[in-house]
Amino acid sequence: MTVLIAGAGIAGLSLALTCHQIGVPVRIFESASELKPLGVGINLQPNAVRELFDLGFEQELGTIGVQTRDYGFYSKHGLEIWTEPRGKWAGYAWPQYSVHRGMLQMMLYRAVVERLGADVIETGWRAESFETSPDGAVLRLRGRNGEERREAGRLLVAADGVHSAIRAQMVPNEGPAIWNGAVLWRGTSRAEPFLSGASMVLIGHQTQRVVTYPLSEPDPETGLALINWIAEKTFDPSIGWQQEDWNRKAAIGDFLPDFEDWRFDWLDVPRLIRGAGDVFEYPMVDRDPLDKWTDGSVTLMGDAAHVTYPVGSNGASQAIVDARKLGRGLLDHGVTPAALEAYEDEMRPASTKIILANRGGGGPDAILQRVEDLCSGRFEKIEDVISHEDLAAHAAKYKTVAGFGIEALNAMPPILPVGASLQINR
Ligand SMILES: Cc1cc2nc3c(=O)[nH]c(=O)nc-3n(C[C@H](O)[C@H](O)[C@H](O)COP(=O)(O)OP(=O)(O)OC[C@H]3O[C@@H](n4cnc5c(N)ncnc54)[C@H](O)[C@@H]3O)c2cc1C
16 A cells, blocks of 8 residues: 655655655655755745644744745835745735755655654665556656665655656657746845845846745844845747756856946845855756646656746645645555545645746736846835735735635635545555
8 A cells, every 4th residue: 555756855755745644555666865955945835834733833933944034025126015024924724935955855855754763764766767557556666776676655745846757658748847948047146134034035137036934043243144145037939048957157258248237235245156166057948737647556746747937836735735735645544546536636736837827928927027027127116106006906916826825725625634544445
């Protein structure tokens, strides 16, 4: 009755913990030879934070991240367009968290080792392909020295990220992820906190912008916090870009000159960028939504199922919610393909909407370009350019699409009832 999981990222580890919670055995196969705290900052929306709390991380999340207090949009001249409260300050029953991706992954990993035992995760094994049969799924794996091995399970879940090998087998002609011309340079710097001290801001417009937020409280001695930043520029997509790789290092000189005059009385962007250690670059890619995630006893989740532009802060949040909904499917239908179908029926249409909204200028950041088009980002009062009602309606619409409308989320019963469990003969 074992569920095989390919990939020990945010999605795979969340699924392992969820399966453990409801009594379903799992085995995880991860291609990296060792899990390390890689990446920079990500945001966890209240719908995902709720699930992490239900998994028992309420206290620990507070030690690895910062509760995001407000979310603001600013023109390239540093002028405020729209700011709204976030998390509990907005009326959600759960906070929004800004966290270091690597610390989140390691928190989940430690919990898997403690709760399920170290031997459920095997690193250094790359999932290559699968076969399905009436009894379940067989996963073909390749070791670091080229050795091959096959493992059988009742179900197989592909949580192997943006370059999913399982997805490539399911959708053989899909080709590489689609680049929209934008490049993201990402880093973290020790710097003074800005605005509320827990603010997330988007500055600029569609072809050039900065997103930044703190990942830690300020150090009591230095007053400096760890600040995550992303600088983004858009090029002609026909020039092509290197294949997406979250760990590719970049040089500050490639983009800093374009942001040199972004010095505002509340934030000095070039100084922030100069303060970074390693800087990474990543092309803004997504993939077309799929018509199907499930093939019998095999399904996709997380980035393997839905790669979207990282503009709405919901890649990791979606991965966590996927894990919980998959768990719910198992609870309702047992360890059967019907559980995978139930999960897909609920999550695939929702994620398709997010991919299309982020792609079609319907993401929360679309407001920046509207203001740039209307007044080149310069105004005395924002109401002279765009009405308050218009701004509020835009912000509310995206939250609903992404599944974190305030009233709806607060009223929703837990995805997995406390104490719910499957009785399984191992
Ligand atoms: C190293 C790294 C750094 C990242 N940094 C950022 C960041 O700074 N900002 C951001 O917004 N997002 C980042 N991401 C992406 C972000 O984690 C995901 O968008 C989101 O959390 C969804 O999680 P996921 O588990 O689906 O994918 P991921 O978190 O990408 O996890 C996929 C996991 O599967 C493993 N894997 C890949 N192929 C195979 C295979 N064939 N067989 C077995 N295992 C496989 C990978 O090593 C990884 O551990 C990063 C991802 C990675 C892997």
